[in-house]
Amino acid sequence: MAEGVIYKAISGFYYVQCAEGTTECRARGRFRIDKNSPFVGDRVEFSVTEPGRGYLKTIFPRKNLFVRPPVANIDKMIIITSAAIPITDPFLIDRMTAIAHKKNCELIICINKFDLDPAKKLYEIYSSCGYKTIRTSAETGEGLETLKESIKGSVCAFTGNSGVGKSSILNELDSSFSIAVGDISKKLGRGRHTTRHVELYRLNCGALVADTPGFSSFDTDNLNNADEIEALFPDFEPYIESCRFHDCAHIKEPDCALIEAVKSGEVQKTRYDSYVRLYEEASKYKAWE
Ligand code: GDP
Numbered sequence: 001m002a003e004g005v006i007y008k009a010i011s012g013f014y015y016v017q018c019a020e021g022t023t024e025c026r027a028r029g030r031f032r033i034d035k036n037s038p039f040v041g042d043r044v045e046f047s048v049t050e051p052g053r054g055y056l057k058t059i060f061p062r063k064n065l066f067v068r069p070p071v072a073n074i075d076k077m078i079i080i081t082s083a084a085i086p087i088t089d090p091f092l093i094d095r096m097t098a099i100a101h102k103k104n105c106e107l108i109i110c111i112n113k114f115d116l117d118p119a120k121k122l123y124e125i126y127s128s129c130g131y132k133t134i135r136t137s138a139e140t141g142e143g144l145e146t147l148k149e150s151i152k153g154s155v156c157a158f159t160g161n162s163g164v165g166k167s168s169i170l171n172e173l174d175s176s177f178s179i180a181v182g183d184i185s186k187k188l189g190r191g192r193h194t195t196r197h198v199e200l201y202r203l204n205c206g207a208l209v210a211d212t213p214g215f216s217s218f219d220t221d222n223l224n225n226a227d228e229i230e231a232l233f234p235d236f237e238p239y240i241e242s243c244r245f246h247d248c249a250h251i252k253e254p255d256c257a258l259i260e261a262v263k264s265g266e267v268q269k270t271r272y273d274s275y276v277r278l279y280e281e282a283s284k285y286k287a288w289e
């Protein structure tokens, strides 16, 4: 019996990586019966039937699971942003931070294209929220060592709006990444980000990186409970217990401590605006149910 991580899944075959190499595994029928299908990112126990081949036996309990894109056990979410062609809308960042908190992922905010724009505002917003915020440039290499240090040994997903430099950064972190991902893009054409296929790639710093799509296709149905949204903004935590009403939604209630904190500049206005938008979207979701 051996243990490893599923790094690729294709039509019923699961490719498991462990210290000894990779093994192509089948899942036994039991997984289908239990409605517990294996996902890329799953830590599994498997038995080897012949060199390089085997059967999955057990899926170990997951830290988290994303359905879109289908991947399990993401330790760290790296949100790539930019203040220069394109400019990242803070709302997109805040929606991703909320999803990451909901899924118990650690967060790194990466402000790329530092060579083009120092992005003072974005840096101030996210570092003041307590997020690990790194300024990078795929062009000059600035900040990439810090990023590498922060992700080594963990399973990561890189997200960000198109054009911010996700591929450029990954290529700079490990030049063999481009070759691997380039191949897949070619095979699947432009469909890479619309297919349900995810693969984990090992960077030479030891991080496993999920080749995930941009912001748009991440599970947004995770944010369908309006009352839960405030808890997904850790920077609000010092204030929300002090509102006059115990069930304050922080939208237009009187004596709302969060609204006061926004007014006094203790809470970032853009974070609050994103909260209101997510709250309203989630409330609509409830109405449809
Ligand atoms: P992706 O869509 O997020 O994967 O973005 P790409 O990695 O394809 O980058 C989009 C464009 O921005 C490319 O032309 C890159 O060369 C350029 N780019 C990426 N990062 C940087 C950077 O830090 N500085 C500058 N000046 N250009 C960058």
Ligand code: ZN
Binding pocket: 240, 243, 244, 248, 249, 250, 251, 253, 255, 256, 257, 258, 259
């Ligand atoms: Zn309030």
